[in-house]
Amino acid sequence: MKTLGWIGLGNMGAPMATNLLKAGYKVNFYRRDITKSSPLIALGATPLDDINNFITHTDIIFLTLPDDAIVEDMFNQIVTNDISRKVFINSSTISPNLATNISKAIQLKGGHYLDAPVSGSVKPAIDGTLLFLVGGEKEVYEGAIPFFEIMGKSHYYLGEAGNGSKAKLAINYYMAVVVQGLAETVLFAEQNGVSRELMTAIVNDSACGSGMSKIKTPAVISDEYPAAFPLKFMLKDIRLAQDAGWNTALTQATEQAYANASGQGLAEQDLMAVIKAIQ
Numbered sequence: 001m002k003t004l005g006w007i008g009l010g011n012m013g014a015p016m017a018t019n020l021l022k023a024g025y026k027v028n029f030y031r032r033d034i035t036k037s038s039p040l041i042a043l044g045a046t047p048l049d050d051i052n053n054f055i056t057h058t059d060i061i062f063l064t065l066p067d068d069a070i071v072e073d074m075f076n077q078i079v080t081n082d083i084s085r086k087v088f089i090n091s092s093t094i095s096p097n098l099a100t101n102i103s104k105a106i107q108l109k110g111g112h113y114l115d116a117p118v119s120g121s122v123k124p125a126i127d128g129t130l131l132f133l134v135g136g137e138k139e140v141y142e143g144a145i146p147f148f149e150i151m152g153k154s155h156y157y158l159g160e161a162g163n164g165s166k167a168k169l170a171i172n173y174y175m176a177v178v179v180q181g182l183a184e185t186v187l188f189a190e191q192n193g194v195s196r197e198l199m200t201a202i203v204n205d206s207a208c209g210s211g212m213s214k215i216k217t218p219a220v221i222s223d224e225y226p227a228a229f230p231l232k233f234m235l236k237d238i239r240l241a242q243d244a245g246w247n248t249a250l251t252q253a254t255e256q257a258y259a260n261a262s263g264q265g266l267a268e269q270d271l272m273a274v275i276k277a278i279q
Helices: 013-022 039-043 051-056 068-078 096-108 122-127 138-151 163-191 196-205 211-222 231-243 249-266 271-278
Strands: 004-007 027-030 046-048 060-063 087-090 112-115 130-136 152-157
Touching: 004 013, 004 051, 013 027, 013 039, 013 060, 013 122, 013 138, 027 051, 051 068, 060 138, 068 087, 068 096, 087 096, 087 138, 096 112, 096 163, 112 138, 112 163, 130 138, 130 163, 138 152, 163 196, 163 211, 163 231, 163 249, 163 271, 196 211, 211 271, 231 249, 231 271, 249 271
Parallel strands: 004 027, 004 060, 027 046, 060 087, 087 112, 130 152
Antiparallel strands: 112 130
16 A cells, blocks of 8 residues: 655544545644654544655645745655655646646656645545545546545546646635625625625525525624635735736636735635625
């Protein structure tokens, strides 16, 4: 059995790696901050504090890191090692150009790369119901399917590396627009005497109702927004979509709404907190 590894055990990475451990896989993880422990150790995961040692003793390495700069820095360290026949599955949300460049760099060193961002937040990560959007070598993708099926409910092969990141930015852009639309719908109704409870019930019972509107309804009614998907990451992804060439009037208005929310101190709250900035 191949030894799996993880870099980036945050809100998403930790439950994803946990599901692999529960399925019986051996999992190493690179401890970027040696002062931090992890509950995964109690489940049998092995912490390795040296990146060279981690790569040497790991066959298939998953990454869930927050942004382009951190991902690029990590791969700059990775490619200084012997990575021949190693597989890197990057589930971070990054720019398509960076995904393409990393794939080329890994292949030059004899390794394999999949860009495999996920659609879904913390609860789907815990439940193993994420959607994997995968670009890269098809044979490598097919070899990784057993892992995707443990951590997710669906996986989509999209062709060359970078295409997974393009699909992820597209679906996140849609999510941003839906959440902003729900916020404005509720506020418009509230301004005209229709309560949040009634308006969200109407939305969810109509053709406009969706999984997203139903998930966000309790937060809208309580006006409390603990982060399932932090607003700062949505703002990052909207801007990545703009950088990738999608910059319509709606994109600009959406970016402005989330930027305003971030500027009002809501960056660490859930993206649904954009309602507070619009209000």
